Amino acid sequence: MYVAVKGGERAIDSAHAWLAEERRGAPDVPELSIAQIREQQGLAINRVMAEGSLFDPDLAALAIKQARGDLIEAIFLIRAYRTTLPRFGASRPVDTAAMACDRRISATFKDVPGGQVLGPTFDYTHRLLDFALAAEEGTPGDAADEAQGADRNADPPRKPHVLGFLDRDGLIEPASREPDLAHSAPADLTREPLELPASRALRLQALARADEGFLLGLAYSTQRGYARNHAFVGELRIGTVAVEMDIPELGFAIEIGEITMTECETVNQFTGSKSEPPQFTRGYGLVFGQTERKAIAMALVDRALRWEELGEDFVGAPAQDAEFVLSHADNIQATGFLEHIKLPHYVDFQSELELVRKLRRDAETGAEGAK
């Protein structure tokens, strides 16, 4: 139990003043601006937006600056801020087929309409430290890339979803088995506490804002055999999509902005049943920003959690256990409970101390009595 204690105000003030100085670092090194963090630490920004569950790159940059680069602390700041915002409504579901793709790859089909587009990826880099970056200065030129590129004024080619081709031939299950409840809103865990069993919609929301490291570990466990479901990345796409919302005062929907997101669709094994011919199954990942490790992990865990609706056995694997996954995936909940044990527990501990002393006394007198 945590018991409120008074005192220590001066120590706290001094600690916070020192924290502010440490955050700034050596004063002879120029201070980072929000724009610098936003533009040059883009993947950190993306992680904070995804797990903070709020798309706003400038706010994420501010949070990272304030948190001294501790991303979970930054996510905490974003989560706290978002609770202060009035909710204007919900968007129409984004149309990821219409995404303007920076990157779009498929591990299942070589020749897909729209092509395999690598985008700005770390893949195929040698993972050797580039000491040229330590010398600072210099902006990589873009002339060479543009010269190779297609017509600059060409419309970006529409890139149909790869899994649509399997779907057309009936080789893969439908995108979701839950009915499209057009007139009822999907459950929202920011409004109602998470209850189990959770619908797939609720699970996807929880996974989209889950800790990347936790999801990565769980997803890896499914690949190593804990609820193996043999995933292929059917398609991974990163790019911008328009967000549309119905505006009551207008009576129609308008675009309210454009956001970057990463989508991963996996193709997984399935053996079929007496009533259904063999079909591939699906896992789905959708995350704010360029966040492909997280999106792939989300798709694998989504698929593992679907064992029941697909008639698979529960083999006791952690990634299959919705209670385990959903209760522990949120890093703000987890860190809040984990870190609270460092706060004063003097009274709690005092009672334990009393108890241990009493037990030891009893043991000693018991031992002496037996002599």
Add this chain to the structure above:
Amino acid sequence: MGEIEKRKGWMGLLARAPTARLAALWQGFGLEPEHTLLRPPEIGAVMVRGRAGATGAPFNLGEMTVTRCSTRLACGAVGHGYVQGRDKAHARTAALIDALMQTPCADALSAAVLDPLAAELDLTRSRRAARAAATKVDFFTLVRGED
């Protein structure tokens, strides 16, 4: 194009416009019409939804920041602005432009503000598409010489 489609077009453009660029173009237009704020600029959030498996049942993905504003001109035209981010001046300008686009000055405003914005966003988009296209893989198969 119907009236609603046209209005959706300019409202979407104003929502996506870079804040500083819109402010500069609006200032260049040089009109500050008399108006009443029906809803002063307000910062809030919109829950963004996706679909399971891209085409299945909807789910809540996460929120984005949005600022909105509504205004009425002296002539009675009502304008609404819903713009991405947290800039109140951006939302107010969007609402004013939405209202003015329903008045006789629509053509002049369009030429001075909306057309350049649309052209610039198109250019940004097509440059990015060209960068992506330059990373498209051209496969070639090596002759295996088995026969």
